Amino acid sequence: MSEVVILASNLCVDVRAKKILKNVSFSARRGEVLALLGGNGAGKSTTIKTFLGLMKPTSGSVELDGVNVHNDPAVVRQKVAYLPESVMLYGHLTAVENIEYFLSLSGKPAAESDIANALKRVALQESAWHSPLGGYSKGMRQKTAIALALLREAPILFLDEPTSGLDPVAIDEFNRLVSQLASQGATILMVTHDVYGACHVANRIGLLRDGEIVGMFDAPENGNIDSETVHTAFAQGALK
Numbered sequence: 022m023s024e025v026v027i028l029a030s031n032l033c034v035d036v037r038a039k040k041i042l043k044n045v046s047f048s049a050r051r052g053e054v055l056a057l058l059g060g061n062g063a064g065k066s067t068t069i070k071t072f073l074g075l076m077k078p079t080s081g082s083v084e085l086d087g088v089n090v091h092n093d094p095a096v097v098r099q100k101v102a103y104l105p106e107s108v109m110l111y112g113h114l115t116a117v118e119n120i121e122y123f124l125s126l127s128g129k130p131a132a133e134s135d136i137a138n139a140l141k142r143v144a145l146q147e148s149a150w151h152s153p154l155g156g157y158s159k160g161m162r163q164k165t166a167i168a169l170a171l172l173r174e175a176p177i178l179f180l181d182e183p184t185s186g187l188d189p190v191a192i193d194e195f196n197r198l199v200s201q202l203a204s205q206g207a208t209i210l211m212v213t214h215d216v217y218g219a220c221h222v223a224n225r226i227g228l229l230r231d232g233e234i235v236g237m238f239d240a241p242e243n244g245n246i247d248s249e250t251v252h253t254a255f256a257q258g259a260l261k
């Protein structure tokens with residue numbers, strides 16, 4: 022068994038006496054996709070922010086590759102690529118220019134041929150490579166952001182609602198890309214509302230409700246997590 026890369030241990034986060042995360046524990050091993058599924062206000066973004074070192078645990082801990090994020094926040098910069106719900110790239114720059122700019126900021130410039138390979142891997146149509154991102158669809162912006170993550174060779178990916186606002190074809194393409202990245206060794210934490218998408222790509226799903234993990238589902242070997250089971254569990258909470 023490969024080692025645990027993403028670990029939350031009894032994580033509690035309070036904001037102004039409000040308990041936002043309550044004893045949340047989960048883990049993902051190298052090459053696994055872990056999806057946190059939950060409705061509005063369940064605590065998904067708070068979990069990601071805590072892993073990014075932007076919020077502090079009140080108790081418990083979060084670790085990346087065995088390093089406690091709050092003792093050594095540099096681990097986030099070194100190992101994580103984060104895709105927020107709205108991709109933060111420049112609309113007036115092209116895909117290639119955005120990638121060149123952000124790689125130069127992280128001190129890892131790439132050759133033109135490597136950038137072209139990354140854009141091919143994420144299947145961004147070649148005719149768009151030199152057009153400003155302002156004219157891109159959300160799916161195309163995400164592909165650009167993933168190409169950037171590939172070039173940064175980040176071993177850990179955090180994806181916040183990655184498929185919201187994408188059309189079904191773009192969702193399928195995105196899910197395929199996530200599975201491909203994981204099979205190449207990336208460890209991925211995604212938070213989502215999308216039961217079916219999560220079941221399609223995740224090795225493990227944690228169901229988050231009111232700041233608590235209320236269900237954990239593991240994919241069978243060589244199969245997907247059963248979406249009906251997860252959907253029923255999700256809907257039960259929604260009705261309460």
Ligand SMILES: Nc1ncnc2c1ncn2[C@@H]1O[C@H](COP(=O)(O)OP(=O)(O)OP(=O)(O)O)[C@@H](O)[C@H]1O
Nearest residue numbers: 036037039041059060061062063064065066067068
């Ligand atoms: N800084 C804050 N101050 C007070 N309450 C907060 C703060 N941040 C988050 N919360 C509350 O914590 C709860 C969880 O919020 P969070 O954004 O993590 O949920 P979420 O699962 O990402 O929701 P959504 O799907 O709507 O984005 C919500 O009730 C929210 O109002």
